[in-house]
Amino acid sequence: MTGQPGRFRQFVRSHWPALRLRTILLSVLLFAAILPVATTVFLRVYENTLVRQTEAELVAQTAALSATAEALWPGSRLAPPTAAQRDAPDWYRPETATIDLGSTPVLPARPPATAAGPPDPAAQAVGARLDAVMQETSRTTLASIIFLDRNGVVVSGYGEGGSWRDLPEVSDALAGRSRTVLRRNAAYHPRYSWEWLSRASALRIHHARPVVVNGRVEGVILTSRSPRALFRGIYQDRIKIALGLFGALAVIAFLAVLVSRGIAKPIEALSRTAREVAAGGGVMPPPPQTAAVEIRTLYEDFGSMAEAVERRSRYLRDFAAAVSHEFKTPLAGIQGAVELLQDHDDMQPDERQRFLGNIAADGRRLSALVSRLLDLARADMARPEAGLAVDLRPPVLKAVDARSPDLRIFLDLPDDLPPVAAPAASLEVVLSTMLENSRQAGAAAVRLAARSAGDTVILSISDDGPGIAPGDAGRIFEPFFTTRRDEGGAGLGLSIARALLAANQATLDLVPSAKGATFEIGLLAAG
Numbered sequence: 001m002t003g004q005p006g007r008f009r010q011f012v013r014s015h016w017p018a019l020r021l022r023t024i025l026l027s028v029l030l031f032a033a034i035l036p037v038a039t040t041v042f043l044r045v046y047e048n049t050l051v052r053q054t055e056a057e058l059v060a061q062t063a064a065l066s067a068t069a070e071a072l073w074p075g076s077r078l079a080p081p082t083a084a085q086r087d088a089p090d091w092y093r094p095e096t097a098t099i100d101l102g103s104t105p106v107l108p109a110r111p112p113a114t115a116a117g118p119p120d121p122a123a124q125a126v127g128a129r130l131d132a133v134m135q136e137t138s139r140t141t142l143a144s145i146i147f148l149d150r151n152g153v154v155v156s157g158y159g160e161g162g163s164w165r166d167l168p169e170v171s172d173a174l175a176g177r178s179r180t181v182l183r184r185n186a187a188y189h190p191r192y193s194w195e196w197l198s199r200a201s202a203l204r205i206h207h208a209r210p211v212v213v214n215g216r217v218e219g220v221i222l223t224s225r226s227p228r229a230l231f232r233g234i235y236q237d238r239i240k241i242a243l244g245l246f247g248a249l250a251v252i253a254f255l256a257v258l259v260s261r262g263i264a265k266p267i268e269a270l271s272r273t274a275r276e277v278a279a280g281g282g283v284m285p286p287p288p289q290t291a292a293v294e295i296r297t298l299y300e301d302f303g304s305m306a307e308a309v310e311r312r313s314r315y316l317r318d319f320a321a322a323v324s325h326e327f328k329t330p331l332a333g334i335q336g337a338v339e340l341l342q343d344h345d346d347m348q349p350d351e352r353q354r355f356l357g358n359i360a361a362d363g364r365r366l367s368a369l370v371s372r373l374l375d376l377a378r379a380d381m382a383r384p385e386a387g388l389a390v391d392l393r394p395p396v397l398k399a400v401d402a403r404s405p406d407l408r409i410f411l412d413l414p415d416d417l418p419p420v421a422a423p424a425a426s427l428e429v430v431l432s433t434m435l436e437n438s439r440q441a442g443a444a445a446v447r448l449a450a451r452s453a454g455d456t457v458i459l460s461i462s463d464d465g466p467g468i469a470p471g472d473a474g475r476i477f478e479p480f481f482t483t484r485r486d487e488g489g490a491g492l493g494l495s496i497a498r499a500l501l502a503a504n505q506a507t508l509d510l511v512p513s514a515k516g517a518t519f520e521i522g523l524l525a526a527g
Contacts, residue, residue, distance in 0.1 A: 430501060
C-alpha cells in the first residue's frame, strides 16, 4: 500500500503535460468569471424547468379529466381505439410545454367569476358524476380544478354559478384549443428571505382544455396551480445539486493545485536555490515536471546563469593569481634594483647603468602586460554583432601583408566561400597574432587554408615550426602561459584571440598535426 502513492506520483510526473503559464492563469480567470454566471443561469434554467414540469402535470390531469367527462357525456360515441388507429403515425400527439419564464407574458390574477345563468343540464349531470373524481385528483395534486359548460359557466369547483368565458384561456378552450397562461397569484405572501431570487414564486399556472364530445366542444376543464417552489425543488434535488457543487469545488481545488504545482512551488524552490548559490553553495535542481513551460525556461536560464557566474568566479580567481604572479617578478626586480641604488651611493657607473637598464626593462614588461590585459578585457567584453556578413579574403590578405618579411605564406582560399558572421577587424587581429606566434616559434612557412563545412567555415593555420609539446597542448590558451617568458612573452596572445572569436560564436582550437603546429578557426557562415 505504501508504494502505490509513489507509483501514482511517478506516473503523474511522467505523463504531466507541459502547460504554459498563460494557459493556467487563463483557465483560473475564466472559471472564476464563469462561475457566478453559471450559478445564475443554473437557477434560472432550473426554475424554468420546474414551471414547465408543473405545466406538464396540469396538461396530464386535464387530459385525463377531459377524457373522463367525454366518456360520461350523454350520447357520447367515445369508444376504445382500434388497433389500426393506435398504429397510425398521428395517433400519439404529446403536448409540449409552452410556458417560458423569460418570454411568456404574465397576466393579472384571475378575476372573480361574472354572474351567469344556470349551467347546461347535460354538463350539470356530467359534473355531478365528475365532481368526486375532481376532488380526489385535487387532493393528491393540489391543483384547483373547475368544470365549465360550453358557455363558460362554472358547473363544478370554485366560482360555481359564475362565468369565466371572457378569460383568454377559457375562450381558446371553447374554441377547441388548449392553452396555458401565467397569472399573478393574488394570494401570494413571501415566507422566506431568499424568495426574491425566484421569479415564479408570485405566479400561478392556468391551463384550460376543451371537452369535445362527438366533435363538438361541450365543456372546459380549467386547472391552476402554483409552480413547485424553487427552494423546495432545490431541497428535493439536493443530492444532484450537491454533486454538482462538489464537482465545481473539485475543479476549483484542481486549479488551485495546478497553480501551486505549476507556478508557486517551483518559484519557491528556485528562490531557495538562489539564496544557497548566493551563499556560495547549493546545486541547481532540475525543473519540476509539473512546472509551467515558462518556469522550466526560467530554471534553465538560472542554471546557465549560475554556471556562468561560477565559471567567471573561477576565471577571476585564476586570473587574479596569474596577474599577481606575472606582476610580482618585474616589481620585485624593480624594487631590488632601487634598493641597491639607494644603498650604494659609490656604485660604479657601469653597474648603476646595468641596474637602471633592468628597471627600464621591467617597466617595459609591466607596460606591455597592462596593454595586453586591456586587450584581453576588451575581448572578454565584446558582444556579437547582428547581421554581419564579411568576406573572409580581405582580412586574411591584410594580415598576410603585415607579416614579417622572413615568413612565407601560402594561401588556399576557394572562390565559393560563403561570407562569415565575424568582424573583419577581429579576424585581422587574430590572424596577425597567429602569424606572429608562428614566426616567434621559429617557423619559416605558414599555410592558410579555408573550407566550407555545412553552416561553418573552417580556416586552418599550419606552420613548419617545432610545434607544441604534448604537455603544453592543454594549457596554451590559458592566460599568461608562455614558453618564451625569457624573451618577453606575456602569454596572452592566444587567450585574446580565442576571446575575440568567442564573442561572435567562433572557435579557435589546436588540432593534431604531423609537423609543426596547426590551429583551426571555426566561423559561422552568415545566414
